[in-house]
Amino acid sequence: MDIDFPLVLVVLTFVTGLIWLLDRLVLRKRRLTAAGLKPGEYEADKEPKEPYLVDLSRSFFPVLAVVLVLRSFLVEPFQIPSGSMLPTLEVGDFILVNKYAYGLRLPVAGTKILEVDDPERGDVIVFRYPEDGSTNYIKRVVGLPGDHIRYQDRELFINGEKVESRFVARLPPVELRRETLGDHQYNVFLTLGRTGHSGDGQWLVPEGEYFVMGDNRDNSNDSRYWGTVPDEMVVGKAFAIWMHWESLTSLPSFDRVGGIE
Numbered sequence: 212m213d214i215d216f217p218l219v220l221v222v223l224t225f226v227t228g229l230i231w232l233l234d235r236l237v238l239r240k241r242r243l244t245a246a247g248l249k250p251g252e253y254e255a256d257k258e259p260k261e262p263y264l265v266d267l268s269r270s271f272f273p274v275l276a277v278v279l280v281l282r283s284f285l286v287e288p289f290q291i292p293s294g295s296m297l298p299t300l301e302v303g304d305f306i307l308v309n310k311y312a313y314g315l316r317l318p319v320a321g322t323k324i325l326e327v328d329d330p331e332r333g334d335v336i337v338f339r340y341p342e343d344g345s346t347n348y349i350k351r352v353v354g355l356p357g358d359h360i361r362y363q364d365r366e367l368f369i370n371g372e373k374v375e376s377r378f379v380a381r382l383p384p385v386e387l388r389r390e391t392l393g394d395h396q397y398n399v400f401l402t403l404g405r406t407g408h409s410g411d412g413q414w415l416v417p418e419g420e421y422f423v424m425g426d427n428r429d430n431s432n433d434s435r436y437w438g439t440v441p442d443e444m445v446v447g448k449a450f451a452i453w454m455h456w457e458s459l460t461s462l463p464s465f466d467r468v469g470g471i472e
Contacts, residue, residue, distance in 0.1 A: 217318050220282065224275040230268035238265065283318040284310055287447065289337055289347060290456075295425035295432065296349060298387070298398050299335070299472060300449075303457035306349075306471065308337050312448040321443055330355070330421055330445065332369070333395025335471050337446040338423070342437055349449060350433050353392065354422025360414045362435060365401055365428065397472040402429040410435040421445070 242259040261269070291304040300306065310316075313336075315325040321339075330336055330352045340346040353367060353374075354360040361368040367390075368374065375391040376399070385400040409429055416422045420439035425431025434440070449471050456463040 220279055221318050224279045227268040227272040227275060230265060231272050234265045284315050286310060295427050295430060297400050297427040299426045303455050304452050304467060305454040305456060306449050307451045307453055308447040308449050310447040313445055331393055333392040335449040337449055338440045339444045341440060341444055350423035350425050352421050353424050354416040356416055356418045356420060358416045360416060360422050363411050395472060397426060400427045405429050
């Protein structure tokens, strides 16, 4: 069973904060009274020892609160679990996601409380998989609300215009192409020997939703197969790789540190 980390973090922050506040307002005074002491009229070394749970909450609450704010509203780390975004992102890449780029959302609920900007064509975004609402996916935005998307014979068309794509190299078992979409230029993989009909189709992107695809075009489970991503499912914009760590049996590497195209 997957652990809902945001929910766990919110609950822990709330519980430790509540215990700390309750102790400051009520429990500490009771301890002092029971010991015959008054607040402000005692020596620190004579104050009764805090209960273990209170001491633990007082220590952890500030840390949890800072992590909650940073993770919910500013930057959140993610690990790439699959090769659907090759060659841009590799399995084992640890990335940073800007949670502020597309507006501030409440943790767990995901309700947007501040509008900032909207995803643009070519952005690499993290979102919650629409079919279960909990699994995090990462793909590239290729279609905005109202766009007509066509993918045919391994070529991408937006509103009738073919997206610029030029051959770079053959790197068996894949062909490397350089694609230009909006202000973004990035590489995509096409599997050699694969027919041109995988994922073919036409779609009209509904209002408030986005059409996303993986850069590893023939090996990506994306909008071509399960539909568009509603705005409320968007988590944030991926902007940097900060570490690569493929498995526990290997050592972390920082050779891939840098921005995401």
